[in-house]
Amino acid sequence: MRRVIAVNLGGLAYQLDEDAYERLRAYLSHSERRLANSPDRTEVLGDLERAIANHLSLSRPSMSNTVVSDAEMESALRTVGVVEGVEPSITAPDPAPASAAYGAPAWQRNQGDSDYTRLPVFLLCLLFGWLGIHRFFVGKIGTGVLMLLTIGGLGIWYVIDLILILLGEFRDSDRRKILRWT
């Protein structure tokens, strides 16, 4: 069960999926930092919120109360685009510049936890962990082969994985934590 977060965007209420909410928050805080030195900061942020709300409304004509998905939010933010025109200040350094060298800004990246669930990964690791099957399952092919060849990392490595899975610290090939059980 995913959490749903209610937000007010440009005076209208929207229900956002957890990932959509995180994406929006990352976008807005990135915009805020970029506008840190601008005297028009408050106004532009309000404009951007209304623009995002406008795109969300256009993609759902009946103003239905359905939850805004992460994909819808991603598309709305892509249409609005990165805020521009003011250099980020020195006192508020921008940790997520749009430059390729630093990778995509947070709201364009895959956000949140993994789509894989803990129970199947845990069972695979418990039963076939010494063959590295759970690593193949979450897309970690390279280390999966390594684990297979070393018979579960001499019987130690796969036990460590088992504990990591239980603690919710095990990650998939996209480096996203596998958190949900089912």
Added chain:
Amino acid sequence: MNPDKFLAIRKGLLEYALLKVISSDKVYVADMLKRLGETEFATQEGTLYPLLSRLRRENLVDYEWRESEAGPPRKYYELTRKGIAQLAELDSYWKRLTTTISQLGK
């Protein structure tokens, strides 16, 4: 041809192009994006809003709120008297520039 070769030129001229669009009618951002989108000056809200805010601070444009059927209210922009004067100045400057450039080639 590398499309980004003239990026700096387009960036510098965006304000001029935007004033032109606003001079034609009372417009809101979606209208501007549509008009500009058909040209070399295609841009996004993330670029337009900071620019519009600055133009308003410089008293070149002003806006009024209008309700929309779906979604939040919209700002409809128009040129102020100062904005119209600025655009006329830009027009004549642009003409001078193009004349200069073409004469340099002779």
